[in-house]
Amino acid sequence: MxxxxxxxxxxxxxxxxxxxxxxxxxxxxxxxxxxxxxxxxxxxxxxxxxxxxxxxxxxxxxxxxxxxxxxxxxxxxxxxxxxxxxxxxxxxxxxxxxxxxxxxxxxxxxxxxxxxxxxxxxxxxxxxxxxxxxxxxxxxxxxxxxxxxxxxxGMVVNGQGLNPLLQHWAMVLHPPALYLGFIGFSVPFAFAMAAIITKNLDAVWIQTTRRWTLMTWVLLTIAIIMGGKWAYVELGWGGYWAWDPVENASLLPWLTATAYLHSVLIQEKKNMLRLWNMILIMLTFTLTIFGTYLTRSGIVSSVHAFAATDLGIWFFGFIILIIVVNAVLLIIRRKELESKNKLESFVSRESGFLFNNMLFISMMLAVIWGTMYPIFSEAVTGFKITVGSPYFNRIMIPLGLLTLALTGIGPLLAWRKTSIRSLKRNFILPIVSALLLTAIIAVSMDLKMVYPLVSIGLMVFVSMTILSEFYRGMKARMRMTGEGMFKSLFTMIDKNRSRYGGYIVHVGIIMMFAGFTGKAFDKEADLSMMPGDIQTLSNYEITYVKQWFESPDSNPDTRSNHVAKIVKLDVKKNGKKFHIMEPEKRFYTDQNNQPHSEVAVKTTLNEDFYIVLGDVDLKTGLATMKVRINPMVTWVWLGTLVLLIGTLVSINIEEFFRRKSK
Amino acid sequence: MSLLKSPNKLFFIMMVLFTINMVSGQFKTERQKELESILMAPCCGGGTMAEHDDNQHTLNMKMAINALIMNEYNEKNILNLFETTYSNQGIYRLGFAPATKPVRQVLDHVKRTIHPNMSLAEIVDIFAWIHSPLIMSAPPETGIHQLAWKMPLIVLVIGTIIIIFVIRAYINKPEPVRVQAGGKKTDTELEDRIEKEMKELEI
The missing domain is CATH 1.20.120 (Four Helix Bundle (Hemerythrin (Met), subunit A))
Structure with missing residues (x-):
């Protein structure tokens, strides 16, 4: 009914x-x-x-x-x-x-x-x-x-049940956040379309949609990271990002949207890059539809994709329609979109933003290229080639590090023109500290891997630039107004939320890079143990205590749709009690007894101790498991939190609600 | 309770014994980690071997790989593991990169090819021969597939050149004309004001 x-x-x-x-x-x-x-x-x-x-x-x-x-x-x-x-x-x-x-x-x-x-x-x-x-x-x-x-x-007595992989809290939040992130871009896109059609090409449409864009961007960021968190705890392979086509689909609009958030500052401040910003927002929206097309058409293989349907042709048609309409509008309005103002120097913040945009667009194109390459190779050679994480890591790590470098360089450049004197003054301290700290880390840890060292150096460099920005601003304010340290800090942020909010977002990005860098140092071991066995891995000691079984009969509230084999492990670190861990092997009764490993993770600030139960023979107690030490993973999640705080500062959410309540 | 009986008990016991004897209590070597990330899991195309532990065939292959790179080279053990892996008919029906050669051919090929201290490429070649190149997680760096690797670099170089030209074009643009109409502030004046305020903040 x-x-x-x-x-x-x-x-x-x-x-x-x-x-x-x-x-x-x-x-x-x-x-x-x-x-x-x-x-x-x-x-x-x-x-x-x-x-x-x-x-x-x-x-x-x-x-x-x-x-x-x-x-x-x-x-x-x-x-x-x-x-x-x-x-x-x-x-x-x-x-x-x-x-x-x-x-x-x-x-x-x-x-x-x-x-x-x-x-x-x-x-x-x-x-x-x-x-x-x-x-x-x-x-x-x-x-x-x-x-x-x-x-x-006929009549269906009972349904097939939900895929066990989707039965996780992160999957409760990840899709809504992702959809909000994707669909939210339709608002700035609609305003951009209206602006270009009606020739209202000043910064009004940008200012009107600024909060939408920022909020949408941060939601998409959270969605991507939450998807990573889900993969980390639910898929049981120990990582959070595998460059799967569906993961890539969510990253594509994020890359162009991030480029847009930076370049739009130039239009707001200098009324330049009007055509470029228009292209970026159109591209971002098109990529959200393209991402949806990838996940729903069956065009690429992915464990995360929906079952293939014939909807792909509709999405493809819609994408073509958007591209054609956008291209026609851009061509018709190209004169009106031309910028009247000019740049003064190569060494300026405007140029920094342009290079930042170029990097984001290059990353976007590289991800599209890698994701679609299997189709390209099939069309050209008749044989489908796989493009997995080794390809993307090799291409994207250097690009990501270049972007991180620009995150530090950009704020040190002045608008319009940066003098040699100011370059020297601004860059010496961050560069020297980065080199010094990297050298100390390299020597003390006997570290020879290039990318982690470069990443560490750049993280120090960017952190120093951000710190110096806050310090100089605060010092100037204290000198001019006589305010105390904290008051001047908060007033300074409040007076220029967009700028300092942006810096806080950059702090979040640095923290995330710390997490990404930790990936280079992860360790993994396969263990087989009998109850009572003790295994030592690095500074961890694992004692296999016992194994048992739970079912809907024994635990109706918590295991209504699955049975579970569980092992109890007593883990010590450096000889001291660390954590009791209970990884599980589940079988979902409403999903044809589909097996699923429920990982056990003990998180600390510097590393995660991560156990996946392969299987356990309940009679003999023989258990196989994968144990991983994943350094710095927490920093990825913490970085996202800081990024959210930075965006909220930037959006000036308090002011937004104050205005609404009036 | 039939669930508790492992569907493939023999495999499980063998895996347990193998792991206990060979690798238990040790971290995987960089070589092993690298190999597991170079080869895709043949089951579903959703990731590399390093990212899959739930699939029995992938686990079997991991064990064969491990035996190939172990310090103590044991040809009999390696061949046994390949036989176990490719005797199972399920591996010929996998959704992503199923085995394409019958077990007899696999064993002949492996016997002919393996030797102590095999390089990563040699090991990858064995699996690419058995499963087709689809099992490799990245395009080869030869022939037309070089394009896969070079295209991002080409885009980056072209992008940089374009940006340099765009900035030059913006720098060489004529000054915008200031129009004073009825004392109304022009864009440029507003910009100057913004600039002044920003400089004050930037110190």
Whole structure:
């Protein structure tokens, strides 16, 4: 009953959306009739609201296990825990498309309500652009991947359950964050389209969407890292990034968006790079659709991708449409997009930003090239070549280190022109400290690996530049105003949140690089042990205490849909008690007894002690396991937190809420 | 309770015994780690061998690799491990890079090829021969596939040249004309003000 209603709502949403596009287009023709615009706005609000309601219905059906709906039967079962019944919403193709659509609709409602009395020239085109994107997904859902399709024959007593890999807290948060990150870029994109169509090419569209862009960027960053956290604790191979095509798909728009966030500063401050910024935001949005195309078309092999469907052609067509429309608009408006101002020197912050952009775009192209190379090689040679992490690591590590170097160099360059004197003054201390500390580390640790050493040197260099920026600003403020140290620090940040927020983001990036660098020093061992055995690995001593078995009968609350073989290990570090670890081997009863290793990780600031249980014979107690020591992984997660704080400082979230409450 | 009975008990016991005897209690060598990252897991194409532990065939292959690079070279043991790995018909039905040669041919080839102190490339070649080059996690650096490696460098060089030209073009641009209309502030004036304020902050 409810599913029929949900279905009807999706169909009505499509009609309202189409009506809205027509009526708003009519308002633009002729005498710009405001009644048409108002009517169109109502149509879009209705269309979006209907999507929200139909999603609520699907969630209800998932939670109440209505197995008369194919989607519910496919991705949940009676035994699936309630939380994961909810997350079933984005577990399959149909539901995840609806999830995309509902976020798109939610953003659409927000944009309409936020700007109902603002930007009268831009808003009709903003609405049309967002509505076209919404319509694309509505067409797919209504005609191809309907999540409300009923089971045709017979009655399903119990569903197939959710893939065990998706039953993890990170998978509860990662997809929503990723979707928010992807879809959020449709807002600046829509404003960019409106700006270019209406020739309002000053910085208004950029300033209007600044918070959207920053928030979307940080959400995408969090989503990517959370995906890494999920891979780390759930896939059981000990790493967090494998350059899988689906991982790459999420990285592509992040790279262009990061380039955009930097280059947009030049447009805001100098009214330059208008064409370039327009290209970057168009590219970022196109890449979000391209990423979706990669995960849903089956064009590349990935464990993370959805099952291959014939939706790929639709996404491909949509991408071509976006590219053609964008290219035509850019060509038509190329004169208007030309910058009137000029640069004064090669050695300036503007140039630094341009080189930063070039690096991000190079990284984006390298990732696309590597991801698509198997298809290229098949087309050219008739044979598909695999492109995995060794390729990407070799290409991306040097590019990443160059970008890190620019993170330090950029802030030391002055706008317009940097004198030799100021170069000397600003660079000497960071360079000397970086060289000195790197040399000390290299000698004391007998470290000969080039990339880790370069990375350490650059991290010190960038940290010093950021510290010196804060110190000089604070000192100047203290001198001018007589304020105390902390007051001057906080006032300085408050007065220029964009700049200092950016520096805090850079601190987060340095911390993440520390985590990435730690990867070079990880250690791994395979162990086989009997109860009572003691194994020594480096400074760790592992005692195998016992093994046991748990099932839904013994633990109905925590193991409703799986049985588990568990081993207890008493781990000592440097002879002292460290941690009791209990890795598990699970078999999901609602998924044809699919096996799954539940890793045990003990995290400290400098390293993670990580155990994956291969298997255990419950009778004899023989257990095989993989033990890893992963240095500095925590710094990746901590860096993300600092990055989030920096972005919130930059966005000036407090001011945003203060303004809203007024 | 049938779940508790391992579906492949023989394999499990063999693996346990092998691991206990050969590698237990030691960290993997850099060589072993490198090999496991050069070769893809043949099961699903989602990652390298280093990233897969749940697949029985991948585990078997890891053991064969380990035997090939161990200090104590034991031809009989190596051949036994290859026989165990490729006698299992499941490895010929894998989704990503299944074995393409029957076990007899595999053993003949391995016997002919192996020797103490094999290089990484020689070991990779054995598996590429058995599974097809799809098992390699990166394109070879020969022939047309050099393009895979060189393209990013080409893009970087071209990008740098373009940026240099763009900056030069911006530097050589004529000064923007300042238009004073009815005392209204022009963009350039505003910029100067911003610049002044920024300099104050930058010291």
């Amino acid at each position: 409810f599913s029929v209603l949900g279905n009807a709502m999706l169909a009505m949403s499509l009609l309202f959306g189409a009506f809205g596009i027509i009526i708003v287009s009519l308002s633009l023709i002729g005498d710009n009739d405001y009644r048409f615009l108002k009517s169109g706005r109502m149509a879009f609000l209705s269309s979006s609201t209907l999507v929200v309601f139909s999603t609520i219905i699907l969630v209800y059906e998932l939670m109440t296990s209505n197995f008369s709906i194919i989607y519910v039967a496919k991705y949940t079962s009676i035994e699936t825990p309630l939380l994961y019944k909810f997350t079933g919403l984005w577990a399959g193709m149909e539901g995840s498309l609806l999830f995309w659509l509902v976020i798109q609709s939610f953003f659409f409602i927000l944009v309409i309500l936020q700007n109902r009395k603002k930007h009268p020239r831009l808003m009709p085109w903003v609405m049309i652009t967002m509505a076209v994107i919404q319509m694309f997904f509505l067409i797919l859902i209504n005609f191809y991947e309907n999540p409300f399709d009923p089971v045709q024959k």
